[in-house]
Structure formats: C-alpha cells, structure tokens
Amino acid sequence: MSLEILGVLLHRNASEISRGGGPAFDVDMIEKMARAFDENDFDRVLILQNSFAPDPFAIANYAAAVTEKLAFMVAHRPGFIAPTMAARMFATLDNLSGGRAGVHVITGANDTELECDGDFHTKEERYHRSAEYVEIMRKVWSSGTPVDHNGTYYRFNKALSELKPVGGGAIPVYWGGSSPLALEKGAEVADVYAIGGLKPLDQMASTVAQIRDAWARTGRPVRIQTSVRVIVGETEDAAWRAAADVVEALRETALEQQRKIAGSDEALSTGMRLDPKLATTKGGSGREELEAIAGGKDLLDKRLWTGITKASVSFSTPMLPPALVGTAEQVADAMMDYYAMGITGFLMRGFDLYGDIALHGRDLIPTLRRLAAEHDARVGLSETQPV
Template identity: 45%
Template sequence: MSVEFIGYVSAREQTEILDLPGPAIDPAYIAATALVHEQGGFDRVLVAAHSTSPDSTLIAQYAASVTSTLGLLIAHRPGFTAPTLAARQLATLDHLSRGRVAVHIITGGNDRELEADGDHLSKVERYQRTSEYLKILRREWAGGTPFDHDGEFYRLRGASSVVLPFQPNGIPVYFGGASEEAIRVAGELADGYALWGEPLANAAELVGKVQAAAQHHHRSLRFSVSFRPIIADTEEEAWERAASIQQQIEKRQAAVLPAQNGIALDHAGPSPTEQTLPTNEGSRRLQAIAAKSARHDDRLWTGVTKATGGRWNSTSLVGTADQVAESLLQYYRLGIETFLIRGFDPLTDAVRYGRDLIPRVRALVEQEDTLRRKSG
C-alpha cells in the first residue's frame, strides 16, 4: 500500500495558540505554507471550510498557482452550491492544476454554525441531502448525454458539463463523520474516509464499521487519520512542549468572552466550560477518550482535546520523530494509508514534519510492505 501525507493550508496564520492581527486573507502566508508543504514531501494539503472563513476553493486555487505538484484537498459543504455547479467548479480547478484536486465532503455537525449560512435541516436530512448531492456530482463528472434527476432535494433537467475531471479516474472524494448516517453515506459514495486521531482500538473499531458499510456496496475505501504531532529532539522536551501548548490554550480561553450564539471561533474559541459542547459523533468520541485519560497507547495525548471540547482535529502524538513515526506505523497496520498532520506552529512544524517525520514513516512503511511480500 502507498502511504500519503496531507498537510494544512489556511488563509492566514492562525491556530489554537496563534491568532495574529492582520487581514483575513494573507496571500504571502498562503504561498509560503503551500511551498513549504510541497518542498517537504507532502502529497496534499487540506483547505478547511467554516461559516465565517474565506472560500476554500479560492484559497486552494491560489495555493495551486504557486506550486506545481502539491495536491489540494478542498473542504466542501453540500447544500450551499448546486451540485452541478460544484461539479463544474471542482473539475475546472482540476484542469487548471493539472489533476491535483480532491474534495473533502463535510456535512456539518454544528447546527448553529450551519444556520449562519441559512441551513436549517436536521442532521438526518443533511445526510440524505449529502447522499443525493454526491450522486449528482459523480453523475456529472461521468460525462455522456444530458441527464434528468428527480430527488428529494434536487430536480434537474438536461444536466451536463463540457468540463470533466482531468484524470481518467476522476476527482477523489474524501468523507468525514462518525455517526451511523455518515458511515452509510461514506460506504456507498466516498473514495476515502477520514477519522480524527483516536487510540488504536477505537480507530480499529471505526475502520471496521466503515469497511463493513463499503463492503455492503462491493466497494473498498482508503482511510485517513488526523493528528497534531508534537516532536522534539528528546521525548522529555516533546512532553514539555505539549504541556506548554495546553497551558497557552487555557490561558487564551480564559481571556476570551463566550462567542455569540454559542459558536466557537476557528481554533481560538471560548472554553468548552463556557458553552455547550459539540454534539456531533466525532466530537463525542473524542470527549469520551479525553475523559478517560490524557494519554493513550504509547504516546497519544488528549490535552488539547480536553481544552477545546473535541471540537476539531485535536489529538497529538508526542515524542521524538522516531517515536512518532513508529506510532503512525501502528495505524498503518490497521489499514490506514493516509496521515493528515498539522502543527500548532504551522510553518515551523511543517518544515520539521517534512525533514524528520515523513521520510521516517515512508521508510518504515516500505520495510513493512517488503516483509509482507516476503512472508505472503
């Protein structure tokens, strides 16, 4: 199996511990981050989406314009753009970037945030809409004669497109969400399933559920897991940095008033004790894991998860580059081939990942695959 690394590009420098003053969009920062990831050996970068953030597709287009090989994983929320138009937009960028586009479908787990964009559907209805949306997306990417569609959320007459995906195998569709509704849609329609970093036993359980859902449709998926690696020259220094990061987050949260309407700001929101915790299944899983212990397995750490209430990708692998690489290999053995890694100090951490972590993981995976071939 081939291993894949996905990094993270945002419109400006901002994390749980960094919220620098300046414009909402910093082209120089976007370019610098994209180039650091390309030069560091990352395969793709995720461009996230939020009801208050700059448009993910346009940020991805700018990142594509300053790079030549870096893939783009564009977070996209179904329901806010007509699926036929979204299919053409993504296919257009796929051609402009010469086949570097993938899309990460996010149905959405925060009702109040979605309401900010006028979406008042229930969770069940949102996943029903997502299923219909993806079927239309794939149908338009398939080309051929114009088609009609009569569904619960969309009615189309004579839909077609002159622009199709650049690559013959199309645009990869990644999918997130740990609820039963999400798993059903992923199993039927996604190419890749993304989960937040959980202990090995929990991750294996979730991978098994998604695999079973995919097998029901005679399909197989690629799996991705997300972590916030904290790496230092020694294990002691890495754990010291982890503790410092948690302290910085808690200090920042103590100084931030609760967000209006209970909506957390991206990576800089109020403390989970100051507002209702997120209720999406992925966050609930992280909350339960963090409640049991701050440390799991060899070096999985949930300090940031506890501080943020599990609102997003927040679990870390802590240690030296060799130790973290060994931990990632254990997830690879579960059938997870893609690692989405991003740091708390974005540029500095991305450089270190590219220099110290990614080469080690690729070497370990190559050794693992060689042993499998010899033994099998």
C-alpha cells in the same frame, strides 16, 4: 499500500493557541505555506470551509498556481451551490492544476453553525442530500451527453459539463462523520473515509472495522484517513516541554476569550470559540467520545497523549483529539500502528502551522515513508495495492 501525507492550508498562520496579530487574510502566507507543503513532500492539503472562513475554491486555485505537485482536498458543503455547478467548478480546478483536485464533502455536525448560512435541514437530511449531491457530480463528470435528474433534493434537465476531470476520470471524494448514517451514505459514494482524530488503538480498530463493514456491503473499495495532531521535538524531553507549552498557551488563549465575553460584545476569535454550540469542531457524538477519552489516563498506547484533550475540556475550548508526542522516530513508529490496521492517510498538524511544515518534512515524513515501505515489504504489499 499507498501512504498519503496531508496537511492543512489555512488563509493565515494560525492555530488554537494563536493570540492574534497579523492580517486576518494573509495572501503572502498562503503562498509561503503552499510552497512549503509542496517542497516538503506533502501529498495533499485540506482547505477548510465553514460559515465564516474565506472561499476554499479561490484559495485552492491560487495555491495550485504557485505549486507544482501538491494536490488539494477542498472542503465543500452541499446545499449552497447546485451540484451540477460544483461538478464544473471541481473539473475546472482539476484541469487548471493538472489533475490535483479533490473534494472533501462536509455534511456538517453543528446545526447552529449551519444555520449561519441558512441551512435548516436536520443532520440526517443533510447526509442523504450529500450522498445525492456526490452521485450527481459523478454523473456530470462521467457523462458525455446531457443528464436528467429527479431526486429527493435536486431536480434538473440536460445538465452537461464540457470540461471533464483530467484523464476523463473522477475526482477523489473524501467523506467524514461518526454516525451509522454517515457511514452508510459515505459507503455509497465516497472514495476515502476521514476519521476526525486519533483514538486509542483498540477504539480505532473498532472504528476501522465499522468502516470496512459499511463499504463491504456496497462492494466498493475504501481508503481510510485520520487526522493526527503531533508534537515533535529533537529529543523526547524537548517534545514533552513543547507539549506543556501548548497546554499553557491553550489556557492563556481561553482566558483571553473569557475576558472578551465578559467585557464587550466583540466577536470571538474564530479559532477559539467558547460556546460549544458554535464550535465547528467535534460536535455531537464526536465530542462525547473525546470527553470520555479525556476522562482516562494521560498517556495511552505508545505515546498517545490526552493532555490537550483534557485541557480543551477544562478550558471550555473546541475539543482537541489526543496528540502523539516524541521525537520524529517515536511519533512515526506510533503512527505505524494505525497504518498496520489499514489507515493509509495521515493529515498531520502541530500547533505552529507554518513552522511545522519544514520540521515535519525534514524528519517525520521521510521516517514515515521508510517505515511504511518496510511494513509493506514485510507483509508482501505493493505500494499501490488497495487495502
């Protein structure tokens, strides 16, 4: 199977436990992080989009210019740019980067946050629109003649892009969402399904089965990816001390935000919003699932730790999925349980965004690649065989 290791490239060195300081938009740090990802064997990075963040296209183009092999998963929300124009924008990025572009379609789980940019469609309408949007981009990427379209959300005549993706193919489309409609529409148009975070193995196996069933009905292949929060230490004791520090930092950050709410109308940190209606992570059914996990044991399976999930409930912060805690070898071994069920992409992130890149590149990523190769050899899979 083909293992893909991904990171998150933000516009500054920040995480949920950041207490402020430094520029809000740090160009030097963008370059440092992009180069660090490139040098530490990450395959691809996600560049986020929401209603308050800088433009991910611009960041991707800048990062492409300062890296050599790092690929990009640019988050993109249908509805604000015409799909014909978006197709040309992604084709341009793909050519400027030498074939390293990818699009992560963000349909959006939170109505309140979408309304910040003037999108008042329902969640169901947005999923139908996203599927039509991707279909249009694929037509524009592949067609050598002008394309007409008369759909539910888009209508145009004679659309054409003279620039095609590198090699004349298509740009990989990543997709997420936990509802039956998200699975149905994703199975029609997407290449990779992204699960928002780790779950206990039995729950994750059920999710993987649902994804496979949805794609099987369309006859299309699918690759499955998940986000992984990791807390890695030189020893297991060091990792658990670091985990305790994260919980304390979450508590302190939440108290700081509460003081801001009580004392003034000062805008809240976009990294730690206390109002669940404005939280851009884990709204809707995803939040309910995480709250249920937080109500259970502290440690699940080999080393899936729910401490940060419990803390995010207790401190009224945006919901955080459970994390894997341990040495690089222990964390990689736990990740292989997910790999064995067919999850071949891991978007890894700790709580020190820049500092963790080299740590993961030195210890965790080589171990992951070795264990994945050993697994594939045992079960007789080639490195590029689809799952």
